[in-house]
Amino acid sequence: MKIAWKEMKKSKAKFLILGSIIFLVSFLTFIISGLANGLSQDNAALIKDLPDGQFYLSKDADSTYNLSKIDEEVQKQILIDNPNATAFSVQMGFVNDAEDKQHSVAFVASTESKLFENVKDGEIVLDSSLKEDGIEVGDVLTNNQFSGEFIVKGFVEQQKYSHAPVAFIGMTNYQEIYRVMEMQTIFIPGKDAPTLSALDSFSNKEFLHAIPSYSAEQMSLNMIVWFLVIISGMLFAIFFYMMNVQKIGLYGILKAIGMKTISLFKMIWYQMLVITAISLVLSIALSQAFSFVTPEGMPFHLTMDTVWMLSAVFMTVGFIGATISGIQVKKIEPLQAIQQGEM
Amino acid sequence: MSVFTIDHVKKTFTNGEIEEEILKGVNLSLKEGEITALIGPSGSGKSTILTIAAGLQRASGGEILFEGKDMTKMSQEEIRHVRATDFGFVFQSSHLVPFLTVEEQLQLMLDVAETKTSKKEQAKAIDEMLKLVEMQHRKDAYPSSLSGGERQRVAIARAIIHRPKILFADEPTASLDTKRSKGVMELLQELTRTLHLTTLMVTHDEEMLRYVDRVITMRDGYIVE
Ligand SMILES: Nc1ncnc2c1ncn2[C@@H]1O[C@H](COP(=O)(O)OP(=O)(O)O)[C@@H](O)[C@H]1O
Ligand SMILES: [Mg+2]
Numbered sequence: 001m002k003i004a005w006k007e008m009k010k011s012k013a014k015f016l017i018l019g020s021i022i023f024l025v026s027f028l029t030f031i032i033s034g035l036a037n038g039l040s041q042d043n044a045a046l047i048k049d050l051p052d053g054q055f056y057l058s059k060d061a062d063s064t065y066n067l068s069k070i071d072e073e074v075q076k077q078i079l080i081d082n083p084n085a086t087a088f089s090v091q092m093g094f095v096n097d098a099e100d101k102q103h104s105v106a107f108v109a110s111t112e113s114k115l116f117e118n119v120k121d122g123e124i125v126l127d128s129s130l131k132e133d134g135i136e137v138g139d140v141l142t143n144n145q146f147s148g149e150f151i152v153k154g155f156v157e158q159q160k161y162s163h164a165p166v167a168f169i170g171m172t173n174y175q176e177i178y179r180v181m182e183m184q185t186i187f188i189p190g191k192d193a194p195t196l197s198a199l200d201s202f203s204n205k206e207f208l209h210a211i212p213s214y215s216a217e218q219m220s221l222n223m224i225v226w227f228l229v230i231i232s233g234m235l236f237a238i239f240f241y242m243m244n245v246q247k248i249g250l251y252g253i254l255k256a257i258g259m260k261t262i263s264l265f266k267m268i269w270y271q272m273l274v275i276t277a278i279s280l281v282l283s284i285a286l287s288q289a290f291s292f293v294t295p296e297g298m299p300f301h302l303t304m305d306t307v308w309m310l311s312a313v314f315m316t317v318g319f320i321g322a323t324i325s326g327i328q329v330k331k332i333e334p335l336q337a338i339q340q341g342e343m
Numbered sequence: 344m345s346v347f348t349i350d351h352v353k354k355t356f357t358n359g360e361i362e363e364e365i366l367k368g369v370n371l372s373l374k375e376g377e378i379t380a381l382i383g384p385s386g387s388g389k390s391t392i393l394t395i396a397a398g399l400q401r402a403s404g405g406e407i408l409f410e411g412k413d414m415t416k417m418s419q420e421e422i423r424h425v426r427a428t429d430f431g432f433v434f435q436s437s438h439l440v441p442f443l444t445v446e447e448q449l450q451l452m453l454d455v456a457e458t459k460t461s462k463k464e465q466a467k468a469i470d471e472m473l474k475l476v477e478m479q480h481r482k483d484a485y486p487s488s489l490s491g492g493e494r495q496r497v498a499i500a501r502a503i504i505h506r507p508k509i510l511f512a513d514e515p516t517a518s519l520d521t522k523r524s525k526g527v528m529e530l531l532q533e534l535t536r537t538l539h540l541t542t543l544m545v546t547h548d549e550e551m552l553r554y555v556d557r558v559i560t561m562r563d564g565y566i567v568e
Contacts (some may be wrong), residue, residue, distance in 0.1 A: 003443075003451065010442030010485070253438045256399055257501070258427025258455050261420075334426075335399040338438060 004270040015275060018243055023279035025232040026314055030287035032228055033306055036221040038299030039163075044214050046090065046108065046161040047207065050115060054193035055207040056186040057200050065210045069182040074198050078186055079111060082194070086113035087183035089174060090161055095124070095141040095150065103133055106161035109174030115189065117156060117168035124150035127165030128157050132296060145177045162213055229313055236314055237321030240272050244325035248332070249341010255334035265326045272322040273315075280311050346541055347373040347396070347509055352405035354391055365391050367564040368405065373509065378535050378542040380552055383561035389545040390435075390513050392561070396543065397432050397511040398422040409509075427456050431502030433512040437494040439486040445473065445497050446482040449504045456505035469504065476500045476530060492523040499527065503534055510535070512544040516551060528554040 008015045041048065056078075061068035075087050088110035094102045105126070110116040117125040124141060135141070141150040150169065159166040175181055185207075186199070195201055202210060209215040244251070251264060284307055294300040329337070354366040365388050373379055381389050395402045398414060407414040409429070414422060426432075439448055449469045458465060473479040476496040486494055495515060502510055512531065516524035532554045535542050544555070552558055560567050 003440075006447070007442045250440065253440060255423070256426065256432060256438070257452055258423050258425075258430075260423065260455075333400045335394050338434075 004267040004274075007267075008271060008274065014243075015271070018239060019275045019279045021239060022236060022276060022314075022318075023283050025235055026280055026310070027283035027286055029225075029228050029232050029310055029314075030283055030302060030307065031290060033225045033310065034287060034291065034300045034302030035298075036225050037303065037306060038301040040214075040218055040221060041158075041301040042160050042163050042299040043217055044161060044208055044211065045158050046106070046166050047204070047211070049158070050187065050204065051189045052191065052204055053187055053189035055202045055204070055210075056188075056196055057184070057202065057210070059198070059200055061200070063200065063202075063210050064212070065184060065207070066212070068184045069180065070184065070186060070199065072182060075183060075186065078188075078196065082188050084190065085186055085188045086115060087111045087186045088113075088116060089178075089180075089184040090166075091174075091178055092162060092164060093143065093145075093167075093177065095143055095167060097133075097135060097139065097141055101133075103130060103135070104164045105130075105167035106164045107174060107177065108161070108166050108168050109171045109183075110168075111171065111183070115187070119153065119168045119170050121170035121172045122148055122151060123153045123170065125154050125156060125168040126152060127159045127167070128155040129160075129165045129296070131155060143177055145179075146173060147176070148173070162211075229310065233313060233317035236276075236318045237324070240268075240318055240321035241325045244268055244322065244329065247341075248329065248337050251329045252332070252334050252337025252339075252341055255329075255332075255337060261330050264329055265323075268322045268326045268329070269319070272318050276315055276318045280314060284311070345372040346375045346410070347543075348406075348408040349392070349396060350406040350408065352392065352395060352402045352407060354388070354395060355403045365564055366395075366402075369561075369564070369566055371396075371559060371566060373541050373543055374557075375541050376535065376539055377556040378532065378544065378554065379557045379559060380555040381543065381545045381559050381561060382547065382552070383567075385547070387561040388564045389561050393511055393513050393543065393545055397430055398426050399432070428505065429508045431505070431507040431510045433495070433498050433502045433510070433515045435514045435517050437486070437491075437498035439494060439497060439501070441486055444483050444485055445478055445489075448486075448497060448501050449473070452501050452504050458505060472500045472504050475534070491518045492520075492527075495519060495523075495527060496530070499530060499534075503538065503540065506538065508541060510540050510542045510544075512542065514545050514547065516546065516548060521550065524548065524551065 056070070057063065057065060057068035058070050070087060079085050079087065088108060090106055090108050093105060093107045095105055096102055108116060112118055119125050126135065135152060137152050137154055139152045141152065254264060287302055291300050291302055349369055349371040352366055352369045353364065355362055355364045369392050381393065383389055394400050396407060402415050405415065409425065414425065440451065443451060446469060449472060450465065453465050470479065473482055476499060478493060478496055478500065481489065481493060489497065495518065499515065515531070516527050519527060528551050531542060531544070534540055
């Protein structure tokens with residue numbers, strides 16, 4: 001593929017422009033999907049970061065997490081039968097600091113478990129984003145529905161729920177604030193979690209969608225990302241197509257001297273591959289760097305899985321665009337191609 | 344002996360609703376080792392018959408016999424193979440590959456023709472060919488830095504480096520001054536002799552006819568002799 005490479009070396013400007021367009025478009029897609037994913041993480045990191053397993057809601061809750069109440073007797077039996085199981089509840093609320101300033105939090109209380117912070121009554125563990133509000137270890141926090149006080153014991157990273165920082169509290173405190181004795185849900189980690197006749201069970205994914213705000217928000221975010229992917233994918237395909245149509249005169253000359261069709265295809269593919277690969281490497285590197293410089297408050301979360309998936313999509317559509325123009329080149333008579341190139 | 348025979352070739356172009364018959368049954372045969380010149384008024388169909396003969400576009404009817412095979416019945420791939428190994432073509436404007444040096448243009452042609460000789464022999468052949476067309480001093484130059492005459496000489500070198508049996512040339516001297524034109528014609532004459540080529544060329548320049556063996560005149564899509 002010497003000829004493909006020689007052309008790129010000689011017409012640097014043209015290929016550089018094409019490459020930078022692909023770079024910019026893919027960079028934009030990476031950043032937007034990083035932000036969308038960050039928002040989704042902000043909404044449900046607490047649940048998303050749990051290992052695979054099964055969630056159980058009471059049958060009368062009608063798959064709605066907020067309405068679920070698990071009977072205490074049932075819960076007790078399940079926790080005995082499944083040593084890994086944990087019962088927990090999440091409710092939105094507020095804590096007041098020493099200056100009586102309110103901070104929105106998601107209170108989480110659970111039975112003893114490795115998966116959640118276990119907090120004694122009268123203590124509280126907060127998501128680290130609250131540090132920025134000036135809260136420190138040892139501070140005393142209060143709540144309007146709660147007679148006692150919480151002493152801040154520590155902070156945890158990346159524990160968010162419904163865009164609010166999570167606040168882990170003891171079960172008895174939780175029961176007092178929300179005036180319920182029952183927990184909302186039971187989680188059993190592992191692939192072979194049992195089906196329990198008294199309760200409805202949900203996979204992690206199904207459970208996320210049982211959180212009302214999550215599924216609605218997720219749908220909009222996914223829509224944005226997929227629209228962007230489709231539009232930028234089409235841009236890719238169109239750019240490669242245009243580049244080759246613009247070079248039709250050259251392909252006419254090469255056909256006229258008797259170059260094989262497969263060699264023309266290889267030339268088209270090679271250039272597409274080189275440009276796309278270089279542009280993608282650059283935008284992957286830059287978008288990863290971007291995640292280090294994003295300000296604390298901006299939710300940005302771009303996983304390598306997403307990056308590879310999007311890169312594969314771009315490679316594929318670039319390939320399709322290049323191949324369609326190749327078919328065009330294959331079909332045209334050499335003379336016709338040369339004459340079109342002269343126009 | 345005739346190596347190439349055009350028999351009753353027709354060509355019709357459709358422009359929207361209008362069908363126009365440009366070639367109305369052209370008969371023509373080329374003799375081995377001869378230069379045949381095609382002359383006639385502009386628009387009479389000279390370029391059209393030349394490019395059809397060279398396999399650069401399809402005829403609408405008739406037969407084209409090359410080494411006993413009818414080219415009008417060949418597949419695209421068979422015609423490509425004939426173009427790559429047995430034909431050479433010089434266009435009116437040189438149509439070199441813009442991003443290859445003079446030397447690389449000829450190497451590309453050898454690669455396309457799937458020349459079996461060693462790289463060293465190929466380099467030697469390229470060197471000799473460039474000497475023949477007096478271009479060896481510009482072998483590392485790109486087409487954009489060559490004059491019209493130099494480009495045309497490189498185009499001729501590319502058209503014959505792979506030792507084709509038939510050379511087609513469409514007004515190869517049109518963009519050159521008289522002195523350069525004579526140079527190119529002498530070169531074609533010499534190459535036809537020394538390499539046992541058979542050449543079909545289009546020209547409108549009466550001056551050039553003294554370098555050719557046979558003259559055929561076209562008018563309105565017919566040969567008028
Ligand atoms: N691709 C084409 N489509 C339509 N008409 C064409 C095409 N190519 C050539 N012609 C027409 O065919 C006629 C002969 O053209 P050409 O063979 O180039 O003439 P010459 O080379 O003798 O000047 C002209 O009238 C020209 O307009
Ligand atoms: Mg002409």
